[in-house]
Amino acid sequence: MTPRPLIPALALALALALAGCGAPSSGTASSAGSAPAASGPPSAEGFPVTVTHGLGTTTIPHKPRRVVALGFADAQIAAALDAPVVGVARNPSAKDGNWPGVTPPYPAALQSLDSLTPNLERVAALKPDLILMTTAQPAFGSAYARLSTIAPVIPYKNELLQDSGDDLTLMIGQALGESAKATELVARSRERLAAFAAEHPTLKGKKYVFGQQYSGNIYIVAAPDGPSAAFFSALGMKQPDELAALPVQQGGAGQLSEERLDLLDTADVGFFGVYTDKERAEFEGRPLASSLDLVKKGNLHYVTLDDASLLLGPNPAVTETLLERLRPALEKIAR
CATH class of the missing domain: 3.40.50.1980 (Nitrogenase molybdenum iron protein domain)
Incomplete structure (x- = not known):
């Protein structure tokens, strides 16, 4: 039987069923320093930056210019911070593919990724210099080490679906080099x-x-x-x-x-x-x-x-x- 699509609300049931198998243990967590050396622009002020998260640390060498968002909050926060998104996981329950609250909405051309199952080849083809997956499905957590060979990855801060939205916004803002915008967004909220x-x-x-x-x-x-x-x-x-x-x-x-x-x-x-x-x-x-x-x-x-x-x-x-x-x-x- 084909599994029923699971978006964040139903990820609870999935996580319970998997009993913690959705993410690598601390022993396998690694820094995104294993990602290939970026041939991007010269480092902007404040870069490189190192972000501490639930799976270790990630170093981002320069201000990101090609961002992939794999989780619902990643898509929402990246849009609010005007991130240069080149690919986003599609919301399977929405006709236009956008997650609720995404402003401005992403065009269909950017919604090229499955929100349930990692497709590393498709992610790599987008040539990202930053991958956001703070609220991505557990299967993406299992693929963290492999995704980190494509580009620096920002997963959840402490625990999947249990992080403060304020904390995620500030962490994503730091990774994007947009800490001031992130702080302002949190204050407005x-x-x-x-x-x-x-x-x-x-x-x-x-x-x-x-x-x-x-x-x-x-x-x-x-x-x-x-x-x-x-x-x-x-x-x-x-x-x-x-x-x-x-x-x-x-x-x-x-x-x-x-x-x-x-x-x-x-x-x-x-x-x-x-x-x-x-x-x-x-x-x-x-x-x-x-x-x-x-x-x-x-x-x-x-x-x-x-x-x-x-x-x-x-x-x-x-x-x-x-x-x-x-x-x-x-x-x-x-x-």
């Missing part, structure tokens, strides 16, 4: 979050839940220090203690048994990824699901794959997009 919270002061103390159903199992993004939690915290919101206490596995998710669906009612609002009619019918057919106050009050919101990716990996490049998509649900509980 924080100001926008603070303004939204000020406009909706009754959100303070409200509780949220973000999860998904996948292959019959229910996962809650429960990591208390993860990027989703940080986003809602900036609005004054928090996870219910009962859900935050779930054992967190790789990807920042904890599995919720069907018998404990009642815990969803500890939240004031829920955002739930159920991506097919069959899965939605299966979820709503669970006896406890239909009796939830969250459902009866209309505060359990089914989200699309794109919205789930924004919630899973919020970053300064998409703050405005995410706030506007969540605005109706948040304003409802803020009344």
Whole structure:
């Protein structure tokens, strides 16, 4: 059977299934110093630069002029920083191939890469001098050493899908030689979050839940220090203690048994990824699901794959997009 396409929201389930096999161990991590010597332009001021990340360090000899973006946040942040992108992994759930919040959108000609499976020959053919994969699928982490022979690579900072969006923006900005732009982008994002919270002061103390159903199992993004939690915290919101206490596995998710669906009612609002009619019918057919106050009050919101990716990996490049998509649900509980 052909595997179902997995974009960031569903990467949680994939990561759980792989049980940590998606990235090389620290023993195999290497510096991108093994990449071929670039025959690019003379080094700009501030270069070479060395970036420390979750798989070691990467040295970038000159200001990048040909950037490849393999993860959804990489595409979003690179666009916001006006990076010279020559190739980007396509969003399989979008008709135009762009990830949500990418501004300006990438033309179809640049969307030449698969977002699920590394194609090293195609990446190499783009002749990149920097490869961004901070939020790329786990298969790209496994190919880190081989990708590093093509060009300097920037993977996740600490843990896949658990890095702060601010941190990723600053790290990518450093790699691009655009630290000032990155710092400004982070500042604007924080100001926008603070303004939204000020406009909706009754959100303070409200509780949220973000999860998904996948292959019959229910996962809650429960990591208390993860990027989703940080986003809602900036609005004054928090996870219910009962859900935050779930054992967190790789990807920042904890599995919720069907018998404990009642815990969803500890939240004031829920955002739930159920991506097919069959899965939605299966979820709503669970006896406890239909009796939830969250459902009866209309505060359990089914989200699309794109919205789930924004919630899973919020970053300064998409703050405005995410706030506007969540605005109706948040304003409802803020009344």
